[in-house]
Amino acid sequence: MSVAGADVNGAQFNDLIFDANQMPLRLYLTGFQSVAGMTWNQRLFGQNVREGGPVPLYDAGAGRSQVFMNAWRRNNGLNFLFTPSFDDDQTPVLGGGGVGVCSNFVIPLCFTVGAPAFPDNLPELTFVNFCVFKNAN
Amino acid sequence: MFYAMHDRDGSLTGGNVGQLVQAVKVFVGDDEQKAFEKQLADQGQTFVRERAQGVLPPEKWMVSNNGLHKRPRMNPTAQAAVVKAGNAIVVLGIPKGARITVKTGATIIWPEFALDGDELEFPSADYPCTYTVLIRKWPYMDRKLDVRTVASL
Numbered sequence: 004m005s006v007a008g009a010d011v012n013g014a015q016f017n018d019l020i021f022d023a024n025q026m027p028l029r030l031y032l033t034g035f036q037s038v039a040g041m042t043w044n045q046r047l048f049g050q051n052v053r054e055g056g057p058v059p060l061y062d063a064g065a066g067r068s069q070v071f072m073n074a075w076r077r078n079n080g081l082n083f084l085f086t087p088s089f090d091d092d093q094t095p096v097l098g099g100g101g102v103g104v105c106s107n108f109v110i111p112l113c114f115t116v117g118a119p120a121f122p123d124n125l126p127e128l129t130f131v132n133f134c135v136f137k138n139a140n
Numbered sequence: 141m142f143y144a145m146h147d148r149d150g151s152l153t154g155g156n157v158g159q160l161v162q163a164v165k166v167f168v169g170d171d172e173q174k175a176f177e178k179q180l181a182d183q184g185q186t187f188v189r190e191r192a193q194g195v196l197p198p199e200k201w202m203v204s205n206n207g208l209h210k211r212p213r214m215n216p217t218a219q220a221a222v223v224k225a226g227n228a229i230v231v232l233g234i235p236k237g238a239r240i241t242v243k244t245g246a247t248i249i250w251p252e253f254a255l256d257g258d259e260l261e262f263p264s265a266d267y268p269c270t271y272t273v274l275i276r277k278w279p280y281m282d283r284k285l286d287v288r289t290v291a292s293l
Contacts, residue, residue: 034164034195037153058162109162118252127276128153128161130198 033134038100040115040129043122055111100129109133141166141173142192145185146203156278160198202279214238214280218273218287225289226266231273234258238277244269252276264289 009018041053101112117126144163153159166176180187190196190208202211219230234240236258242250249271250262264271268290275283 030167032164032166032168034162035160035198037159037161037198039152120251120253125154128156128159128198 028136031135031137033132035130035132036102036109036111037128038102038111038113038115038131040100040113040117040126042125043117043119046116047122051114053113055113057108057110100131102131102133104133142190142194142196143176143180143187144190144196144201144203144208145187148186158202158204158279160196160201160203163195163198165192165195200281204279211279211281214275214277214283216273216275216283216285218285220287222288222290222293223264224293225264225268225291227264227289228261229264229271229287229289231260231275231285231287232258234260234275235277235280238275240276241274242271243274244271267291 036058039053039055041050045053100114103110103112111131115126115129117124142163142165144160147153147156147159147161150157152161166173168176177187177189188203188206188208192208196208200211201208203209214233214235216231216233216235219232223229234255234257236256238255239252240250240255240260241248241252242262260273264287268288270286270288273285273287275285
């Protein structure tokens with residue numbers, strides 16, 4: 004990922020990111036992105052995930068590689084956040100969420116499903132935390 | 141510097157004007173900060189910035205009057221925190237139009253529904269347990285109330 008020319012197949016994590024010959028990774032930014040989810044009826048009729056609209060993130064600039072890490076963030080109503088998971092039986096929400104990052108856009112992955120009482124409404128927003136490192140000063 | 145992008149007209153969140161939809165805390169110097177802001181502007185993003193030490197969570201913060209503000213608290217109260225099993229559970233002071241979910245443990249008793257009035261009353265089972273009422277209403281912070289039922293008071 005941040006090591007040029009490395010063969011990803013069979014490589015160890017440290018070989019790709021924390022190679023001693025590379026510039027050290029530095030935290031560039033940390034933040035969150037909302038993920039809208041999908042309706043109860045969309046799931047009922049066979050949809051497992053919905054691709055959200057792409058959101059511009061940032062351009063790291065020439066000579067830099069971005070490393071993205073993200074984790075689903077779910078609030079239980081008391082501002083306790085849950086660790087990443089696909090499903091959460093602590094809230095009345097099915098699913099979870101994620102984001103993909105490509106070409107400097109964040110693309111929400113909407114697993115969270117709305118309530119059966121409102122079958123065509125989107126659920127409450129969930130959020131995905133992410134951070135971005137850079138491999139140059 | 142902390143940058144927050146929000147729902148300006150409710151179109152992204154189903155009516156939650158001011159809801160934070162994306163935010164980042166950027167760890168760069170002044171020069172790169174200006175470049176970052178220019179990039180946001182070039183992308184058509186409108187943002188509010190604040191010199192915050194960390195990421196301000198969307199569960200507690202919102203944008204209004206072009207500034208970041210804490211979301212207001214709602215003050216619903218259970219008529220009694222402990223009731224005798226089989227008796228009614230009453231929650232008062234709920235904002236009108238709030239969405240309610242009732243569950244016990246991990247079991248959802250009532251999936252989310254919209255409440256017309258400001259008071260919720262429902263019967264409890266005739267065995268001891270704890271009911272959790274989750275109340276959501278924008279722009280208030282979500283609120284959760286627990287009511288325990290016991291065999292005898």
